[in-house]
Amino acid sequence: xxxxxxxxxxxxGQKLLDQSFEAFSDEEAKSRGSQLLQExxxxxxxxxxxxxxxxxxxxxx
Numbered sequence: 001x002x003x004x005x006x007x008x009x010x011x012x013g014q015k016l017l018d019q020s021f022e023a024f025s026d027e028e029a030k031s032r033g034s035q036l037l038q039e040x041x042x043x044x045x046x047x048x049x050x051x052x053x054x055x056x057x058x059x060x061x
Contacts, residue, residue: 001022001023001024002022002023002024002051002052003020003021003022003052004021004022004023004029004032004033004049004052004057005018005050006019006020006036006047006048006049006058007048007049008040008042008046008047010046011046016040016042016045017036017040017042017047019036021036026055029049029051030049030057030058033049033057033058034058037058043060044060045060046061047059047060
């Protein structure tokens with residue numbers, strides 16, 4: 001398993017969520033990241049989800 005990182009920000013730059021999670025693949029991480037965004041009601045906030053290699057998997061401004 002690899003460790004992925006999901007970060008959510010307010011428009012002013014304040015960090016709302018900074019969470020690491022594990023997944024077997026980038027596709028699984030995208031799904032898990034989307035699920036976490038829904039759980040925290042952050043789908044409309046600025047966010048990014050990155051892989052351990054620094055690959056941007058999810059992004060919204």
